[in-house]
Amino acid sequence: MPDIRYRGPLSYRHFRIIAWVTLMIASIGILLQVAASTKGDLNAFGSWPEALRFFSTFTAPLFLIAAFSLLLNAKDGYRRLIVFYGGLTLLVIGGFFLAYQHYLLGLAEAFSPENGRRMVDLIFYYSSTEGFFAFNIFLDLFLCSLVTFFLNYTPTKYFQGRLLFLFRSFAALPALYEIVSIVLKILSSCGAMVLSPYFFPFLTAKAPLSFLVFFAVALFMKNRKKHFLKNGSTPEDYAAFERTNVNSFQFAVRLSLTILIAAMIDAIAYVTISSILTANATIPEGADAYAVAVQQFNRVYNWGFGQTVPLIFIIPLVLLFDYKKSYQNAWIDLIIPVSGIIILGFVFLEGGFQILTSFLWEKANQSEESSSLDSAIIALQQKIHK
Numbered sequence: 001m002p003d004i005r006y007r008g009p010l011s012y013r014h015f016r017i018i019a020w021v022t023l024m025i026a027s028i029g030i031l032l033q034v035a036a037s038t039k040g041d042l043n044a045f046g047s048w049p050e051a052l053r054f055f056s057t058f059t060a061p062l063f064l065i066a067a068f069s070l071l072l073n074a075k076d077g078y079r080r081l082i083v084f085y086g087g088l089t090l091l092v093i094g095g096f097f098l099a100y101q102h103y104l105l106g107l108a109e110a111f112s113p114e115n116g117r118r119m120v121d122l123i124f125y126y127s128s129t130e131g132f133f134a135f136n137i138f139l140d141l142f143l144c145s146l147v148t149f150f151l152n153y154t155p156t157k158y159f160q161g162r163l164l165f166l167f168r169s170f171a172a173l174p175a176l177y178e179i180v181s182i183v184l185k186i187l188s189s190c191g192a193m194v195l196s197p198y199f200f201p202f203l204t205a206k207a208p209l210s211f212l213v214f215f216a217v218a219l220f221m222k223n224r225k226k227h228f229l230k231n232g233s234t235p236e237d238y239a240a241f242e243r244t245n246v247n248s249f250q251f252a253v254r255l256s257l258t259i260l261i262a263a264m265i266d267a268i269a270y271v272t273i274s275s276i277l278t279a280n281a282t283i284p285e286g287a288d289a290y291a292v293a294v295q296q297f298n299r300v301y302n303w304g305f306g307q308t309v310p311l312i313f314i315i316p317l318v319l320l321f322d323y324k325k326s327y328q329n330a331w332i333d334l335i336i337p338v339s340g341i342i343i344l345g346f347v348f349l350e351g352g353f354q355i356l357t358s359f360l361w362e363k364a365n366q367s368e369e370s371s372s373l374d375s376a377i378i379a380l381q382q383k384i385h386k
Helices: 012-039 048-053 056-073 077-111 116-127 137-152 163-169 172-189 197-202 208-230 235-242 245-280 289-303 309-319 331-385
Strands: none
Touching (some): 012 048, 012 331, 056 077, 056 137, 056 208, 056 309, 077 137, 077 197, 077 331, 116 331, 137 163, 137 172, 172 208, 208 235, 208 245, 245 289, 245 309
């Protein structure tokens, strides 16, 4: 079988490591944004919070590409990846509940038993521009693993014959979850509802078009094999073709083109939706029309539209990607996410602790200064009367 010499140097491990680095950088940006909100000065750190949070755009797609490689290569990939990302999803949910319920509420209620919970919830609400935080990228990876499973896996015991179509239709369930998550974000940002912080770890973190990119590539791989076999080749021939450099490069090119097309569609959708909202927005008397337009564009971006456009910058990495590359020492694949979660958890716990203690001490000092000022005024009044 004819082949080419070029083979991409990057593997799923490299993409995972790069994704963790972008996630760490974006997390620092989130903490800076929260800290600025508690100080009452959104420009306290300049443009750094937004600049650092921008890196979160690349996190989920990089993880998705790495996950896709594992799903296509591992014999037990579906079961292993679903359990793996499902477990990480639950771990993030449990970690958030522990940090929120035990540490943040516990510390806040120690300072103010009556208003501790309300104070923490207000910090979350006002530190987010749209009333929510979406950070559980492992939920996105879990949903995409389910999509690939339902599209490509062929059951050996159940869902035989005509019932196979029913099994394939289950791929719509993760898509429905994605839609519900987007609707909740929209309702929250429009003020139609106030999301409790308990909802945050259940919200999808990636852009809607990123999900479609993954879905389109999964369909491409499925239909390519079907087309290959229809032309008279055998499953053994296709397995041999999958091991070639041509196959690896074709996958990289197809994924790059899909990202480019999705970015163009996302840009059009972003501008269109934002323009419609701006045209129908009520501009208060004396308000700046430009500021209102910027607000609407930012709102739509926070819904997830427009966030696929920056993925154009990872296309050079994709062209260097070899989705068939595998390793013998599988234990490193476990060390990478465990180390990332530990470091990320420490960053959020320590950062959240520092922000909350700084906020509470500042309020306490303001209260003491106010009390001292009131006492001084009363003493001065008494002295004048004498």
